[in-house]
Amino acid sequence: xxxxxxxxxxFFLRALLAGGLLALLTGPLGCVLVWRRMAFFGDALAHAALxxxxxxxxxxxxxxxxxxxxxxxxxxxxxxxxxxxxxAHDTLLGILSPTALALGLIALSQLPQVRIDLNSYLxxxxxxITQTQLITLAASASIALLTLRLLWGGLLQLTIxxxxxxxxxxxxxxxxxxxxxxxxxxxAVGVQxxxxxxxxxxxIIPAATARRYAKTPEVMAVLASLCALLASTLGLFASLYWDxxxxxxxxxxxxxxFLLSRLHKD
Amino acid sequence: MTNAPLLQAAxxxxxxxxxxxLHGITLAVQAGEIIxxxxxxxxxxxxxxxxxxxxxxxxxxxVTRAADLRIGYVPQKLNLDPLLPITAGRFxxxxxxxxxxxxxxxxxxxxxxxxxxxxxxxxxxxxxxRALIGQPxxxxxxxxxxxxxxxxxxxxxxxxxxVRDITGCAVLLVSHDLTLVMRKTxxxxxxxxxxxxxxxxxxxxxxxxxxALFGPHDTSFAVYHHHHDHDHHHH
Numbered sequence: 001x002x003x004x005x006x007x008x009x010x011f012f013l014r015a016l017l018a019g020g021l022l023a024l025l026t027g028p029l030g031c032v033l034v035w036r037r038m039a040f041f042g043d044a045l046a047h048a049a050l051x052x053x054x055x056x057x058x059x060x061x062x063x064x065x066x067x068x069x070x071x072x073x074x075x076x077x078x079x080x081x082x083x084x085x086x087x088a089h090d091t092l093l094g095i096l097s098p099t100a101l102a103l104g105l106i107a108l109s110q111l112p113q114v115r116i117d118l119n120s121y122l123x124x125x126x127x128x129i130t131q132t133q134l135i136t137l138a139a140s141a142s143i144a145l146l147t148l149r150l151l152w153g154g155l156l157q158l159t160i161x162x163x164x165x166x167x168x169x170x171x172x173x174x175x176x177x178x179x180x181x182x183x184x185x186x187x188a189v190g191v192q193x194x195x196x197x198x199x200x201x202x203x204i205i206p207a208a209t210a211r212r213y214a215k216t217p218e219v220m221a222v223l224a225s226l227c228a229l230l231a232s233t234l235g236l237f238a239s240l241y242w243d244x245x246x247x248x249x250x251x252x253x254x255x256x257x258f259l260l261s262r263l264h265k266d
Numbered sequence: 267m268t269n270a271p272l273l274q275a276a277x278x279x280x281x282x283x284x285x286x287x288l289h290g291i292t293l294a295v296q297a298g299e300i301i302x303x304x305x306x307x308x309x310x311x312x313x314x315x316x317x318x319x320x321x322x323x324x325x326x327x328x329v330t331r332a333a334d335l336r337i338g339y340v341p342q343k344l345n346l347d348p349l350l351p352i353t354a355g356r357f358x359x360x361x362x363x364x365x366x367x368x369x370x371x372x373x374x375x376x377x378x379x380x381x382x383x384x385x386x387x388x389x390x391x392x393x394x395x396r397a398l399i400g401q402p403x404x405x406x407x408x409x410x411x412x413x414x415x416x417x418x419x420x421x422x423x424x425x426x427x428x429v430r431d432i433t434g435c436a437v438l439l440v441s442h443d444l445t446l447v448m449r450k451t452x453x454x455x456x457x458x459x460x461x462x463x464x465x466x467x468x469x470x471x472x473x474x475x476x477x478a479l480f481g482p483h484d485t486s487f488a489v490y491h492h493h494h495d496h497d498h499h500h501h
Binding site for chain 2: 034035036037086153156157159160161162163164166167168169207208211214215216217219220
């Protein structure tokens with residue numbers, strides 16, 4: 001086993017590590033997303049991230065902060081628009097998501113030469129991750145996991161019984177916003193590495209896969225992380241041995257695991 | 267009951283989607299008081315509770331609470347996604363130490379049951395236990411009797427009366443109509459967008475405003491007598 005690992009090229013080890021770090025995050029975050037019926041939120045945020053990338057390139061700002069700021073603005077806009085409670089979350093996302101994508105594509109069209117190709121936007125380039133990006137990812141993952149740990153109990157209260165939590169004096173709106181900001185951070189960091197589709201896939205598919213095997217929210221979150229880890233690792237090895245694109249291979253593996261979990265009997 | 271009220275609504279109004287749901291509501295909840303709100307469908311009973319709890323914006327008036335008022339709210343139902351695996355016990359633990367609360371509502375046997383698998387009555391019990399965590403000064407229940415049969419309702423009302431007697435908390439609950447009002451109710455508030463009449467249950471049932479809302483009281487009041495073995499004289 002040691003020889004196999006030491007024989008692997010550095011870029012591949014970095015990709016494995018990045019996938020693992022991302023899986024740690026997307027497991028619990030994805031669970032909260034599906035519990036709150038906000039499966040499309042990650043997707044929409046990722047579209048907002050494209051707008052961030054485009055604006056960053058246009059205004060010659062550093063990309064990560066630009067993406068993060070756009071994500072935060074998107075989260076705030078979503079939260080303000082959902083305040084009145086007369087539009088379902090998925091409808092609101094169905095409005096905001098294509099809006100962000102459209103604005104992003106318009107901004108991209110204004111660049112002298114397009115320096116971002118749609119393929120890497122959709123699937124990222126996990127095999128091209130640099131040392132610095134990996135460190136940024138590790139730092140963001142630590143912050144995000146710690147924050148999530150602090151918010152966890154409150155988020156569960158909010159998810160199951162929002163009115164009850166609010167009536168008992170819990171700061172539900174601040175909590176909701178904190179969760180959206182957390183998600184914005186993860187998307188800002190993640191989308192550059194693995195792209196929109198893979199990020200959404202790693203958030204939602206493992207959570208849905210883990211549900212059958214979990215009796216508590218915490219177990220489901222951990223299982224979702226393991227499932228994402230397994231999918232990203234299998235996907236990377238598949239891409240190495242069969243020379244197929246890494247991101248799509250990871251998504252395909254996550255989907256295969258989900259199908260397996262549906263097929264077998266209890 | 268000369269102390270400052272726990273909760274006070276001064277001339278409040280609520281408008282939802284451009285439609286006036288409540289207007290001119292003034293009421294106060296005193297410590298230890300049991301208040302039943304009755305009214306036909308669409309009378310704004312749930313909206314009134316939500317307004318008092320601060321869950322709905324007011325279009326006029328204001329709600330004042332005693333400082334650091336502890337409220338235990340029992341909603342009609344939860345918004346639980348089937349993808350969220352959680353037992354009743356784990357749910358209760360989210361809100362604090364639940365041992366005592368569970369004992370006083372008889373929900374011990376439900377702790378290991380998934381929240382999503384509870385029947386209406388069982389969920390009610392768990393939600394009441396949750397509301398009792400942290401020893402509230404005011405319990406607010408939205409149609410707690412709806413999912414229960416008559417025996418279940420009697421049991422629930424006994425539990426509420428016992429909790430009130432032991433802890434001295436006030437109870438504010440919504441009931442379908444006067445025939446099913448909790449026997450130990452101190453005050454009935456008859457609601458239909460505004461407060462039509464209020465007072466002791468037997469007084470409200472004779473009030474013309476009540477009769478106008480629910481029709482002649484004789485038939486329904488007979489049911490009330492029969493099931494609750496009420497002891498005042500029928501005129």
